[in-house]
Amino acid sequence: MITPATAVFIPFLGAILVVAAGNRASRLRNHSLVATGCVNLAVLIVIALDRGSHAEAQVLLETLPGLRIAFHVEPLGLIFALTAGLLWPVTSMYAIGYMEACRDEHRTRFHALFCVAVGSAMGVAFAENLFTLFLFYEILTFSTWPLVTHNRTPEAVSAGRVYLGVLLTTSVLMFLLAVVVVGNFGDTLSFRPGGVLGSLGPSATTVLLLLFVFGIGKAAVMPFHRWLPNAMVAPAPVSALLHAVAVVKAGVFSILKISVYTFGFDSLESVLRHELIMWIPAVTILLASTIAMKQDDIKARLAYSTVSQLSYIVLGALLANQLAMVGSTLHITMHAFGKITLFFCAGAIMVFANKKYVSEMNGLGRAMPWTFGAFLVASLSICGLPPTGGLWSKWYLAMGTLERGQMGLLAVLMVSSLLNLYYLTAIPFRAFFLGGDVDRGFLENRASMVAALVTTAAISVLLFFFASDLAGLVTEIKT
Amino acid sequence: MDSLIPALENHLPILQVIVPLLIAPFCMILGSRRLARGIMVLTAGIMLAITLGLASLTLQQPVITYDLGGWAAPWGIEYRVDMLTVFILFTINLVHMLASVFCLGRQDGNLGTAARPAFYTAWLLCIAGLNGMVVTNDAFNVFVFLEISSLATYTLISCGREPLALLSAFRYLVAGAVGATFILLSIGLLYMQTGTLNISDLSRVIAERGSDRTIILALAFFIIGVGVKCAVFPLHDWLPNAYRFAPDSVTVLLSGTATKVALYVLIRFLHDLFGADFGFAEMPLDMVLVVTAIFGLLLVPFIALRESNLKRMFAWSSVAQVSYIVMGIGLGTRLGIEAALLHLFNHAIVKTAIFMAVGIIIARTGTARIRHLGGMAHRHRFASCIMLFGGLSLIGLPGTVGFVSKWVLVTAVVDKGWWWLAIPILAGSLASAAYVWRIVEIMWTKPAVLKPEAPAARLHWVEWLPLSVLAGLALWFGLNASLITGLASSAALGLLNPGG
Numbered sequence: 021m022i023t024p025a026t027a028v029f030i031p032f033l034g035a036i037l038v039v040a041a042g043n044r045a046s047r048l049r050n051h052s053l054v055a056t057g058c059v060n061l062a063v064l065i066v067i068a069l070d071r072g073s074h075a076e077a078q079v080l081l082e083t084l085p086g087l088r089i090a091f092h093v094e095p096l097g098l099i100f101a102l103t104a105g106l107l108w109p110v111t112s113m114y115a116i117g118y119m120e121a122c123r124d125e126h127r128t129r130f131h132a133l134f135c136v137a138v139g140s141a142m143g144v145a146f147a148e149n150l151f152t153l154f155l156f157y158e159i160l161t162f163s164t165w166p167l168v169t170h171n172r173t174p175e176a177v178s179a180g181r182v183y184l185g186v187l188l189t190t191s192v193l194m195f196l197l198a199v200v201v202v203g204n205f206g207d208t209l210s211f212r213p214g215g216v217l218g219s220l221g222p223s224a225t226t227v228l229l230l231l232f233v234f235g236i237g238k239a240a241v242m243p244f245h246r247w248l249p250n251a252m253v254a255p256a257p258v259s260a261l262l263h264a265v266a267v268v269k270a271g272v273f274s275i276l277k278i279s280v281y282t283f284g285f286d287s288l289e290s291v292l293r294h295e296l297i298m299w300i301p302a303v304t305i306l307l308a309s310t311i312a313m314k315q316d317d318i319k320a321r322l323a324y325s326t327v328s329q330l331s332y333i334v335l336g337a338l339l340a341n342q343l344a345m346v347g348s349t350l351h352i353t354m355h356a357f358g359k360i361t362l363f364f365c366a367g368a369i370m371v372f373a374n375k376k377y378v379s380e381m382n383g384l385g386r387a388m389p390w391t392f393g394a395f396l397v398a399s400l401s402i403c404g405l406p407p408t409g410g411l412w413s414k415w416y417l418a419m420g421t422l423e424r425g426q427m428g429l430l431a432v433l434m435v436s437s438l439l440n441l442y443y444l445t446a447i448p449f450r451a452f453f454l455g456g457d458v459d460r461g462f463l464e465n466r467a468s469m470v471a472a473l474v475t476t477a478a479i480s481v482l483l484f485f486f487a488s489d490l491a492g493l494v495t496e497i498k499t
Numbered sequence: 500m501d502s503l504i505p506a507l508e509n510h511l512p513i514l515q516v517i518v519p520l521l522i523a524p525f526c527m528i529l530g531s532r533r534l535a536r537g538i539m540v541l542t543a544g545i546m547l548a549i550t551l552g553l554a555s556l557t558l559q560q561p562v563i564t565y566d567l568g569g570w571a572a573p574w575g576i577e578y579r580v581d582m583l584t585v586f587i588l589f590t591i592n593l594v595h596m597l598a599s600v601f602c603l604g605r606q607d608g609n610l611g612t613a614a615r616p617a618f619y620t621a622w623l624l625c626i627a628g629l630n631g632m633v634v635t636n637d638a639f640n641v642f643v644f645l646e647i648s649s650l651a652t653y654t655l656i657s658c659g660r661e662p663l664a665l666l667s668a669f670r671y672l673v674a675g676a677v678g679a680t681f682i683l684l685s686i687g688l689l690y691m692q693t694g695t696l697n698i699s700d701l702s703r704v705i706a707e708r709g710s711d712r713t714i715i716l717a718l719a720f721f722i723i724g725v726g727v728k729c730a731v732f733p734l735h736d737w738l739p740n741a742y743r744f745a746p747d748s749v750t751v752l753l754s755g756t757a758t759k760v761a762l763y764v765l766i767r768f769l770h771d772l773f774g775a776d777f778g779f780a781e782m783p784l785d786m787v788l789v790v791t792a793i794f795g796l797l798l799v800p801f802i803a804l805r806e807s808n809l810k811r812m813f814a815w816s817s818v819a820q821v822s823y824i825v826m827g828i829g830l831g832t833r834l835g836i837e838a839a840l841l842h843l844f845n846h847a848i849v850k851t852a853i854f855m856a857v858g859i860i861i862a863r864t865g866t867a868r869i870r871h872l873g874g875m876a877h878r879h880r881f882a883s884c885i886m887l888f889g890g891l892s893l894i895g896l897p898g899t900v901g902f903v904s905k906w907v908l909v910t911a912v913v914d915k916g917w918w919w920l921a922i923p924i925l926a927g928s929l930a931s932a933a934y935v936w937r938i939v940e941i942m943w944t945k946p947a948v949l950k951p952e953a954p955a956a957r958l959h960w961v962e963w964l965p966l967s968v969l970a971g972l973a974l975w976f977g978l979n980a981s982l983i984t985g986l987a988s989s990a991a992l993g994l995l996n997p998g999g
Contacts, residue, residue, distance in 0.1 A: 083980050084903060155897040162891075169944050177944050184936060192894075192929045193922075200906075200921055204913045 022066050023078050024091035024146035027101060028156075030060045031108075031139030035132040042128050050116045053131050057109030060142075064105040068098055077148040077210070086209065089155065090148035094211070095493045096280065096349055100273045101145035103353045104266050107360055107476065108138050114364055114472035115257035121371045121466060122255065130170060130255070134262075136163040141266040144274060149209040150199045150282065153274060157195070157238070160270055161187045167258045168251050179250040186247040187237045194235025198228055202282060211277060213497060215284020222290040225283070229291050229338075232278050233300065238271025239334055242304040245327045252319040256367025259319060264326055264359035269352050272333040276348050279337040280497065288340035295426075298338050301331035302432045309439040316377045318366045321443060322359065328436060329355045329402065335429065336417050344420025346494045350487060351413035354401060357480045358410055361398035362444070364473035365391045371469070381447055382455030390470050392451045394477035399444035401480040403437050409483025416491070511556065512565040512578040512634050515549045515588065516644075518542060519627035526619040535619040536603055542623060543592070543599040546630070550588045557585050561993060564636070572636070573697035579636035582990040583840075587633050587763045590844050594755030594851050595626050597965035601855055602748035604862065604961050618658055622752070625651035629760045638686045638772065639696045641764060645682065645728070649675045652757060656745040667740035674727055674737035681724030688717040689772075698772050710777055718773055718782065725768070728761035731825050732795030735818040742814035743867075747858030750810060754817055755851040759843050762824055766836065769828070770994050779831040788829025793923045795822030800930035804937060809860075809867045812934060813853055816893055819931060820846045823924070827908055834911035836991035837984070842904035844983060845892070845976065849900060852969040853889040856882040859962055864949055869938065874947030881958060883942055885970055890935035892973060895928045900973050903980040 034056030041049035067074060074093035081089045115134065119127045140163060143156030161184065169180035203209050205224070207216040217225060237244045251263050279288060291297060305328050312324035329351070336348030368391045369375050373384055385392045397408065404414030414437065421429040483490075507514070522542050526535035556563055557580060565578040580588075602622070628648025632641050653675070657668035690696055692713050693704040705714060723734070730738040738758075742750045769778045778784040796819050803815035824846070827839030859882040860875060861867050876883040892899035905924060912920035976983050 081979050083978060084906065084984055085981075087906065089978070151897065158896050159898070162896075166943070172944050177940065180944070181940070188932055189929060192925055192932070197921060197925055200909050200913070204910065204918075 022063055022070075024067060024074060024093055025078055025080060027060060027063050027067060027105070028091065028139055028142045028146060030056060030063060031135045031142060034060075035135035035139070038128060038132045038135060046127070049128060049131065053112045053116070053135070054109055056135065057105075057112050060138075061105045061109060064098075064102050067093060068102060071095075071098060079148075083151070086203065087151045088149060088209075089152050090210075091143075091146040091152070092148040092211075093146065094281075095496050096273065096277055097145040097147070099349055099490060099493065100269060100352055101142055103356045104138060104141050104145070104261075104269070106479075107261060107265055107356060110472050110475055111257055111261040111360070113468045114260070114367070115255075117466045117468035117472075118255065118257050118367055118371060121469075124170075124255070126170065130167065133163050133167050134258070137167070137262055137266055141270050144270040147211075147277075149211060150202055150278070151209055153277075154191075154196065154199055157236075157270065157274065158191065160238075160267060161191065164251075164258070164262055164267055167262065168254045170255055170258070171253065173253075176253045179253045182250040183247045186244055190235050190237030190244050194231045195237075196235075198231035198235055201228055201231070206282070211281030213281060213284075215287045216282055217284070217287050220287070225287055226291045226294060226297070229279075229283065229288070229297065233275060233297075233334065233338075236271050236274050238267055239275050240268060240271065240304075240327045240330050241301060241334055242307060242327070242331075245304070245308065248327055249320050249323040252317075252323050256319075256363060256370060259322075260360045260363035260367065263323070264363050265356045268326060268330055269356060272330050272337075272348075273352060275334055276337040276345070276352075279340065280345060285340045288338070292338070292340060292424075298335065298424075298426065298429060301335040301338065302429055304328065304331040305335070305432055305436045309436045309443075313439060313443045316379055318369070318376055318378055318381075318447065319363070321378065322362050322366060325362075325402065325440065325444065326355075326359055328440075329359070332414075332417060332433070332436075336420060339420045339424050339426075339429075341420055341423050342495065343416050343423055345497070346491050347413050347416030347418075347420050349494045350409075350416060350490055353490065354409040354413045354480070354483060354487075357476050357483065358398040358401035358408070361394050361473055361476040361480060362402070364469070364476065365395040365398070368466075368469050368473060371466070378447055378450070381450045383451065385448065385451035385453075388451070390474055392448045394473045395451075396445065396448040397477040398480055399441075399448065401483075402444060403440040405441075407484045408480050409487055410480070411484065412487035412491070508552070508556065510565070511549055511553050512563060512580050513567065515546065515553065515634055516627055516631040518545055518549070519623045519630070523620045523623035523627065526616050526623065530616055532616055535616040539619045539622060540599045540603065543596040543626075546626070547592045547596045550585065550592045553580055554585045554589065556580075557582055573695045573700040576640050577636045577697055577699075578634045579699070580634060582986070582993040583763075583766070584633055586840060586844070586986055586990045587760065588630065590759060590847050591626070591629055591633070591756040594847055595752065597968060598748060598752040598755065598851065600961050601751055601858070601965045604748070604858075604959060618655070621651045621654040621658075622749075624648070625655060625752070626756065629756050632760050632764060636698045637696050638689065638698055638701060638768075642679065642683050642686055645679055645764075648757070648760075649679060649728075652753065655749045655752075656741050658749065659744040659746050661744055663740070664744035667737075667744045671737040671741045674734075678724045678727030678734075681720045681727070683724075685717040685720035685724060688713050688720065692717075698767070701772050702774055705772075705777065706774055710781060714773075714777075715782065718778065718784075721768060721773075722765075722784075722787070725761055725765050729758050729765060729825070730818055730821055732791055732799060732818055732822055735795075735799075735821075738818055739811045739814040742817070742854075743808055743811040747810075747854070747861060750814075751851055751854045751858060754814075754854050755847040758817065758821060759847055762821070762828070762839070762843060765825075766828055766839070766994070769831075770836075775831055775995070785829050785831050788825050789917075789920065792822040792826035792829060793920075795819060795825070796927035797923055797930060800927065800934055803931075803934040806934075807869055809857055809869055809872065809938070810854070812869065812938070813850070813857060816931065816934065817846075817850055819927065820850070820893065823905070823908060823927070826920070826924070827911060830911055830915050830917075832911060832915050833988075833991045833995050834907065834914050836994060837987045838904060838908035838911045840987040840990055841907055841980075841984060844987070845900035845904045845973070848969050848972050848976075849889045849892045852885055852966055852973065853893075855962070855966050855969070856885040856889070859958070859966075866949070869941060871948050872938065872941045873945035873949075874942070876942040878947070878951060881963060881966070885966055886942075887939055888970060888973070890939065892977070894932045894935055899977040900980070901977075903977060903984070907984070
C-alpha cells in the first residue's frame with residue numbers, strides 16, 4: 021500500500037541503510053543512496069497519478085486530542101514533493117562525486133543526515149495539519165545543522181550558530197506562537213480549503229499573518245535572512261539541494277500552504293487592506309538582488325539571489341488570488357531546478373578549478389564548457405526568459421499582481437528580473453568572453469557531477485514546455 | 500495465599516511507606532554492601548508493585564482512605580489515596596526503581612568512600628519519607644515525613660567525594676530547616692485556629708469559619724516553606740550546589756523525586772487544605788505564583804548559560820523547569836493543574852535520564868567541566884545522544900514530552916484568558932535552547948580536550964537499561980501522550996471535584 025507516509029519514511033529508511041553500510045562498504049552505501057532516491061521518486065509518481073484516492077487524511081498518531089501526526093495529498097504539496105524527490109537522486113549522484121573529490125572523512129554521516137533532511141522535507145510537503153508541519157520543519161532545522169557545520173572549522177561552527185539561532189528563534193517565538201493561536205482560536209489545526217479562521221477579526225488575522233511570514237524563518241524574508249548566506253559554508257551539495265530546494269522551499273511552501281489552507285483567500289482579503297504587508301516581500305526582493313550584485317563570492321551571490329527569489333513566492337502567497345498562487349507554486353519548481361543547477365556549477369568550479377570568486381572566472385569557459393553552458397541556461401530560467409521554465413512562473417506572478425491592481429509590485433518584479441539578468445549572466449559571460457587566452461586544458465573530469473548539472477539544466481528547459489500540466493494541477497485546488 | 504492478597508490489599512497505603520521504613524535499618528545491620536544493594540533494588544521493586552496495586556484499586560474506587568492503627572479520622576492519622584496520589588507515587592517510585600538500578604553501577608564517579616551500607620539506609624529512608632508525604636492526609640504527618648526525607652537527603656548529599664559536598668549539604672540543611680520550620684509554623688497556626696490536623700477536616704473547618712489573619716499568615720508561611728523545598732525561584736539557592744556535589748546516583752534520585760513531592764504538597768495543600776476559593780479568589784496567589792514563575796523561567800536559563808559545570812548547569816535547568824510547573828499550579832484551573840502534573844512527570848523522566856547520562860560520562864572521564872566535553876559525543880555516543888534527546892525535550896520541541904506539557908500549559912493559559920503568558924513560556928523555551936545547544940556544540944563539533952581514557956569502559960547493563968527505559972518512555976509519551984494526559988487530567992479533575 022503506497023501512501024504519503026511511505027514517501028516520508030523511505031528517506032529515513034535510506035538514512036538507516038547508509039549508516040548500516042557505513043564507510044567500509046562505501047560502494048554499497050553509495051548505491052543504496054541513489055536507489056533510495058529512485059524508489060522514493062517512483063513512490064511519489066505513483067501517488068501523483070493516483071492522487072484522487074489519497075484525499076483522506078492518513079493519521080499515524082494522535083499525540084493529544086487535536087494534535088495529530090497526519091499526512092494528506094494535495095496539489096501544492098505534491099508539486100513540492102515531486103520537485104524535491106526528482107532532484108534528490110540527481111543530487112545524490114553529484115554529492116557522491118563531490119565528497120569523493122574532496123576526500124571527506126565523514127561521508128556516512130553526511131549522506132545519512134542528507135536523507136533525514138529530505139525525509140523531513142517530504143513530511144512538510146504532505147503535512148495534513150500545522151502540528152505535523154511544525155514537527156517536520158523543526159526536524160529539518162536540526163538535521164541540517166550538522167551539515168552546515170560539517171567541516172567543523174571555527175567559521176563553520178559560528179555559521180551554524182547563526183543558522184540555528186535565527187531559525188530556532190523565529191520558529192519558536194513566532195511560528196509556534198502562531199500555531200498556538202490557530203489551535204486555540206481557529207476551528208482546527210488541519211489544512212482545509214477555504215481556511216479555518218472564520219471567527220478571527222481582521223486585526224488579529226493581520227498579526228497572525230505577520231507571525232507566520234516572519235516566523236517561518238526558512239522563507240528568509242528580511243530581516244530574518246542572515247542564516248542563508250551563512251549556511252553557504254556547507255559543502256556544495258548541501259547548498260544545492262537543501263539551501264536552494266528542500267530547506268528554503270519548505271519555508272516558502274509552508275507560507276503558501278498556510279495562506280491557502282489556513283487563512284483562505286477570503287481571510288487574506290480582509291488583511292490585504294493593509295497594502296504595506298505585500299511590500300514586505302517586495303522590499304526583500306529588491307534589497308536582496310541589490311546585495312547579490314555586490315557579492316564576489318559566487319555562493320554568497322547565489323544565496324542572496326535565493327533570498328530574493330524566495331520572496332517572489334511569498335509575495336505570490338500574499339496576493340491571494342489564483343493566478344498568483346499558480347505562479348508561486350510554479351516558481352517553487354522552476355527556481356528549484358534553476359538554482360540547484362547554479363549551485364552544482366559553483367561546486368564544480370570549486371572542485372575542478374579551485375575557484376570561488378566571480379572575479380577569478382575569466383577564461384574558464386573553454387576548460388569547463390558544460391558547466392558554464394548549464395550555468396547560462398539556469399541563469400536564464402531564474403531571470404524568467406525563454407526557452408526555460410522560469411518564464412511561466414514569472415508570467416503568472418506578474419498576472420497575479422495585475423489582477424490585484426498593484427502596478428508598483430509589477431515594477432518590482434520586472435526591475436528585480438533585470439538585476440538578476442545582470443548579476444547572474446555576468447558569470448558565464450566572464451568565463452566565455454573575458455581573458456580567453458589562458459589555456460588550462462579540459463577540467464571537467466568527473467562524469468557524475470557534470471551529468472548531474474547538465475540533467476538539471478535540461479529539465480529547466482523541458483519545463484518550458486510542460487508548465488501547463490503543473491499549472492493545471494494547481495488549479496484543482498478549490499479556494 | 501488466597502486470603503493473604505485481599506488482606507494485603509486493604510493495607511497497601513501504609514505498606515507503601517512502612518516497607519522501606521522497616522527495611523532501611525537492615526541495610527546497616529547486615530553490614531554487607533552487596534546485600535544492602537540487593538535489598539535496596541528489591542525494595543524499590545516492591546514499592547513500584549505496591550504503587551501499581553494502588554493504581555488498580557483507584558480504578559475501582561476513586562478515593563481510598565486508611566485509618567492508621569484503626570483510629571478513625573480526624574483523631575487518628577488518616578492515609579488517603581486518590582488519582583493524584585497515585586500519579587505522583589507512580590512518578591517517584593518509577594524514578595526510584597530506575598535510580599536504584601543505576602546506583603548499582605560499579606563506578607559512581609562522585610560517590611566517595613562513604614559507599615558504606617549506611618548509604619543505602621539513608622537512601623531508603625529518603626524515599627520512605629517522600630512516599631509518606633504523598634499518601635498521608637494528616638498535615639503534621641506531612642511535616643514528619645518531610646523531616647525524615649530531608650535528613651536522609653542531607654546525609655546522601657554529604658556522601659559526595661569532593662570536600663565541598665559537606666558544605667553544600669550543610670547549606671541545604673540550613674535552607675531546608677528554615678523551609679521545614681516555616682511549614683511547621685504554618686501547621687501550628689492552623690492547628691491553633693481549627694483544632695484539627697486532618698487535611699480534609701481542616702479544609703471543612705476553614706470553609707465554615709472563613710479566613711482570618713492567622714490563616715492568611717499560615718498560608719504565607721506555607722508557601723515560603725514549601726517554596727524552599729520545591730526550589731521555586733527565588734528560593735532555589737540550595738539546589739544547584741546540592742545537585743552538583745551529591746554523588747551522581749543521588750542527583751539522579753533527587754532530581755526526579757524530591758522537588759516533585761514538594762510540588763505535590765503545594766498542590767494538595769492549596770486545593771484540599773486552604774481551598775481554591777481562599778487561595779485564588781480571596782488571596783492573589785495566582786499572580787504571586789505566575790509572576791515568580793515568569794522570572795524563574797526567563798532568568799534562570801541565562802545563569803545556566805554561564806555555568807562551567809555540566810551537573811550544575813542541568814541543576815539550574817531544573818530550577819527553570821520547576822517554574823513551568825509552578826505556573827501551571829498558579830493558574831489554579833483544571834487545565835493548569837493538568838499541565839503542571841504532565842510537566843512534573845515529563846520533567847522527572849527526562850531530567851533523570853539526563854543526570855544518568857551525565858553520570859555515565861563523569862564516571863568515564865572523571866570530570867564534569869563543560870570545557871572538557873569537547874569531542875565527547877564521539878567517545879560516549881549513547882550517553883551523548885540521550886543528553887541531546889533530553890535537551891531537545893527541555894527546549895520543548897515537537898515530538899518530545901517537553902512539547903506535550905508545554906502545549907497543554909499554553910492551552911491552559913489561553914483557557915484562563917491570560918494568553919499573553921504564552922509569550923514568556925515560548926521565550927523560556929528559546930532561552931533553554933541556548934544552554935542546551937551550547938553543550939551540543941561543544942560535544943559534537945569541538946576537538947577533544949582530554950586524552951581518551953584507557954581502557955575504553957563499556958556500558959554496563961545497569962547503566963544502559965534504566966536509561967533506555969526512560970528514553971523509551973520519553974519517546975513514546977512524546978509521540979502518543981493520550982495515556983499520561985488522561986491520567987493527569989483525571990487526577991486534576993479528582994482534585995477539583997472530589998465528589999464526582
